[in-house]
Amino acid sequence: MAARRVLIVDDASLVRLYYRDALERSGYVVDEAMNGLEALERLLITPADLLIVDINMPKMDGLTFLQALRREALPLAATPAIVISTETSSKDMAAARAAGANFYIIKPVAQQTLTQYVDMLCGLPA
């Protein structure tokens, strides 16, 4: 099976590096985008199997990005997305879901936990 492609959307380079490191070691191909706008552009060229999305980003924040993405045509619109954010309230989680997030993880997330969920959401055999 071809390697799964994950797009990381986060404005902090350290965070992207941290996720990339974990995912590449588990055999994923990793793309990066610094905000929602860049992510949308990138996805139109190279579709991904899974998105990892931060909420607070300049230019286009994560939730606006997800709303825009879900309004695109299928299959792009149906790209699974995990939101990883420092916001911990259930209101934030509900807002993320309303925007179209499939799962919500609270920052900080351990690399092991991240790959565990990414494996699961990408449907890799356990």
Place this chain on the structure above:
Amino acid sequence: VTEFLEQFLIEGRELVQQTTEDLLALEEAPQDQAPLDSVFRGFHTLKGLAGIVEFPAMSRVLHAAEGSLSAVRSGNQAITAEAITDYLACLDQVSQWLDELEREDRLPEVQDSTANALAALFEESSPDISPAAMAAPATAQPNWIEPLLAVHPEQRGAARVAVRYRPDRDCFFRAEDPLALIAALPGLLTLELTPNEPWPSLDALDPFACNLSMTALSSGTFDDVTECLRSATGQFDIHALAPARPVTGRPALSPEALAVLEDQLLLAREETGQGFAGRLGSAGQVSVNVLRHAGWADAAEALRHVLAEGLRMGQAAPFAECLQKLISEPLPASDTEIDGPSLPRSDEIAVRALRVEVERIDAMVRLVGELTVLKNSLGHATRLARDGINTVALGALLTEQHVRLDRLVQELQRSLLGIRILPMRYVFRRFPRLVREMAGELGKSIRLVIEGEATEADKAVVEGLSEPLLHVLRNAVGHGVETAEKRAAAGKSPTATIWLRAARMGERIIVEVEDDGAGIDTAKVRAVAAARGIAVPEAIAAMSEEEISRLIFAPGLSTAASVSEVSGRGVGMDAVRSAVERFGGHVEVASRPDGGTRVRFEMPIAVIMSRVLTLEAGSQIFGVPLENVVETARLAREQIIRIGATQAVVLRDRTIPVVNLANALGLPGAGAQAGQANVVITSTAGQLAGLQVDRFGEQLDVMLRPMDGLLAGLRGIAGTTLLGDGRVLIVLDMEELLQ
């Protein structure tokens, strides 16, 4: 993550508490299945929690304990007092870890050796408890189960319990209906009927004798099945089946997978208009992936078809229903659990998180609504006053509004109090364990009988009674109750009894601690009181036995002959008394030589509202709790007579000491008013005392605020409240003031 830990802390504490109680109940009735099941569930759930927050040491210890408990459950091991102590030790350790977590805000670092040592307590008693052994099918499976499973291979995955039911031959005569009973079995999957003896020829058949054996498989829980068959006790065997292995069924969905799937369900049902296909499509994609990841390939495939159809039709419902079914399907091969962890009972939620019924909140919302209406009409009255309406009409209007306001505020206060009401159980529940331990330390045999634990009072009162009760119980165990030998010598049963009772009496709650021990050694109290100079020897000699008993509440008196570990911690009954009096309660003691001691607490049910009488003294206004006021008297000045350094008045043949309030508080007096003296006669703990004041005021309902911060230690003041004109009203604590 911190949110997890908080939840872990709350749930962990509740479980430890509940499981401790269940363990003690189990010790009382070792043959009972119910407490054993609860204990097992408690350990199991705690282990699960430890797994969620990734606390391996705790998981390790609880896993070992759970394994040992499951051996007890299967009847391979008896439950002993030592075993109970081990389980309690295990919970204690968990409790300490929870304390540490609360203090440090992070999971404690535990040495492997600590966890291993604790786990070893349980492992030596059940050698086959390694995870591998637990995953293996139960070796003790009776021989009738495998044939049953062999006949119904398709049920192997779903079956959790196997039942063999052999009705007594004469069961029909007891109006038992075996078939109806077993047909009602929860989650019944299959039923096999076999004759116990070969069927005789028809003419030899006894239709009134039951010749049937039934074996059945059920997907219900062990508890439910047992409960269902309760009426046929002794006629059936129930066996929890070892979980089917992945080869024969689907592996369990992990909690993480379930969490993700539940989120997809919510996402698919999300109703914001735009991006429907994207949301449903992604939720579907993720669900399919998660199922594949979990090894549920067939379910994933089925779901994918439903999803494609749903996307084509623009409907989320078919997908959501299908997913819902998959999630809530009885886990075909869940862990080693035999029945699911139960939720904490609704009335056992932690005290700090008060659970409030919706109706109560609704009632308050309604009241606030009415208050708002009243506020508006008050504004109307203000405008009328400004426009120069005549004062009589205005007065009538305001009076009417005042009456309405009075009623609303009263109702609001009552609703508020209702929210703060708790049963005494919150305090009582920790005592069985404590008494057991203290008794163990002292080698005494004690039975604790709790009555009226459902009696309710304000949260502050319930919590405020905790320490005093603990102290009194310690005394009862340490000093009140004799050793078994002494009891035997006195002709009593070797096991002592301590009663802990709560009851409501009007607006007060009565809590009693009574023991059938030796009673208070009044001779010793007299001796100690004399030696410590509590009172002059003549006074002590003149005291009745009852008064002597009451002396135990005097500061600095402790009758403990030996300072044992259990009691005698340097706080005496005087601390108990002052703790109780802070809440407007009081405590008394009754004792009979060799008959036991009874300590009786009397507390107000609610502490928030007080009715006070205002007084003026030294140009200041004070409040006295109305409960302390017996009467107000306007006396001729000469009636107040000087006796030594003090003053007194004779009222209806009783001599009552009188204190001039302004003088006592060091305030400038209002000057000697000729002729008249205003005296409030108060009663505290049965003692009458007069308070000479400048003027009597009015009766008020106030919400008393206790002094806090630096002022908290100020004696003689019960609290303060704001008056209508913005002045602060100091409410006096008569008991402290008159000392």
